[in-house]
Amino acid sequence: MQGHIQTIYLVEYAEKLLLLDGCCRADISKLEQFIAGELARPFSDLKLIVVTHMHPDHAGAAHKLRKITGCKIASANMSSQWYKGLRGRFMHLVDIALAMWVASRMGKTRKNLWYPAHLKIDYALADQAKLPGFDEWCVLLTPGHTDRDLSVLHLASKRIYVGDLLVKVKDRFIPPIPVNYPSQYLASILTLQALRPASIMLAHGGEVEFSERDFAHVLTVAPRKPFTIWTPAKNKLKRLLLRKKG
Numbered sequence: 001m002q003g004h005i006q007t008i009y010l011v012e013y014a015e016k017l018l019l020l021d022g023c024c025r026a027d028i029s030k031l032e033q034f035i036a037g038e039l040a041r042p043f044s045d046l047k048l049i050v051v052t053h054m055h056p057d058h059a060g061a062a063h064k065l066r067k068i069t070g071c072k073i074a075s076a077n078m079s080s081q082w083y084k085g086l087r088g089r090f091m092h093l094v095d096i097a098l099a100m101w102v103a104s105r106m107g108k109t110r111k112n113l114w115y116p117a118h119l120k121i122d123y124a125l126a127d128q129a130k131l132p133g134f135d136e137w138c139v140l141l142t143p144g145h146t147d148r149d150l151s152v153l154h155l156a157s158k159r160i161y162v163g164d165l166l167v168k169v170k171d172r173f174i175p176p177i178p179v180n181y182p183s184q185y186l187a188s189i190l191t192l193q194a195l196r197p198a199s200i201m202l203a204h205g206g207e208v209e210f211s212e213r214d215f216a217h218v219l220t221v222a223p224r225k226p227f228t229i230w231t232p233a234k235n236k237l238k239r240l241l242l243r244k245k246g
Helices: 025-038 062-069 083-105 180-194 210-223 231-246
Strands: 010-012 017-019 046-050 072-076 123-125 134-141 150-154 159-161 166-171 172-174 199-204 206-208
Touching: 010 025, 025 062, 046 062, 062 072, 072 134, 134 180, 172 210, 180 210
Parallel strands: 017 046, 046 072, 072 123, 159 199
Antiparallel strands: 010 017, 134 150, 150 159, 166 172, 199 206
16 A cells, blocks of 8 residues: 555454554554454554554654554563754754755655654564564664664565665665665675565555665665765765865
8 A cells, every 4th residue: 555655564363453564644444444444444453563663754653543542562672762962853854855855856745744752662573573463573683774673574585675785776676875884784685685575565665576686776876875865965965075185
């Protein structure tokens, strides 16, 4: 299902529903309409949300969905919040603004994307932990984009949801922006490659099959230094300063 700016992956079972990421705040009504209308089920059948990381299109709906449906929230077992301190609060605002900019570029109607900067979870998951109540699924720690990114693997089919670990742009697969932890990012891509998944579900790009050539390309273009939204501007400023000195 297409969400506000990302793909929504909802897993249906006879008596329960699993949401593979926390979506945008703007996706709540659409998700409710889909469950009540298309699936003809009560919204309270949603039992678990996995939040892969704290960006607006992955955590934005989680708290409100729990309040509405009574579902539980699972995320990585981390000792601190992603948006911690004054710098974290600033980045929270920046990330919401960026999500709104992406939505405008996609021609979407302006929506309220505000969500809490701190995530209150019910289940803190370690690497390879099974999802509570959904033993067919486990999580893998795949940091790099942030320090707490999770991927969600269906054990039987080897289909894996990777959140923002990879992005599809013009039929090419590339790293996301930002890559805050480049060495961890490379390790996460190698972990995914070694898994040999049957298919990869992307938050931005749908479900795809990944070839060894695709992995090789990603490993080649993956940044070796932290790459954020500020990096191009910083690099340009450095080049201008070097020209002036020359």
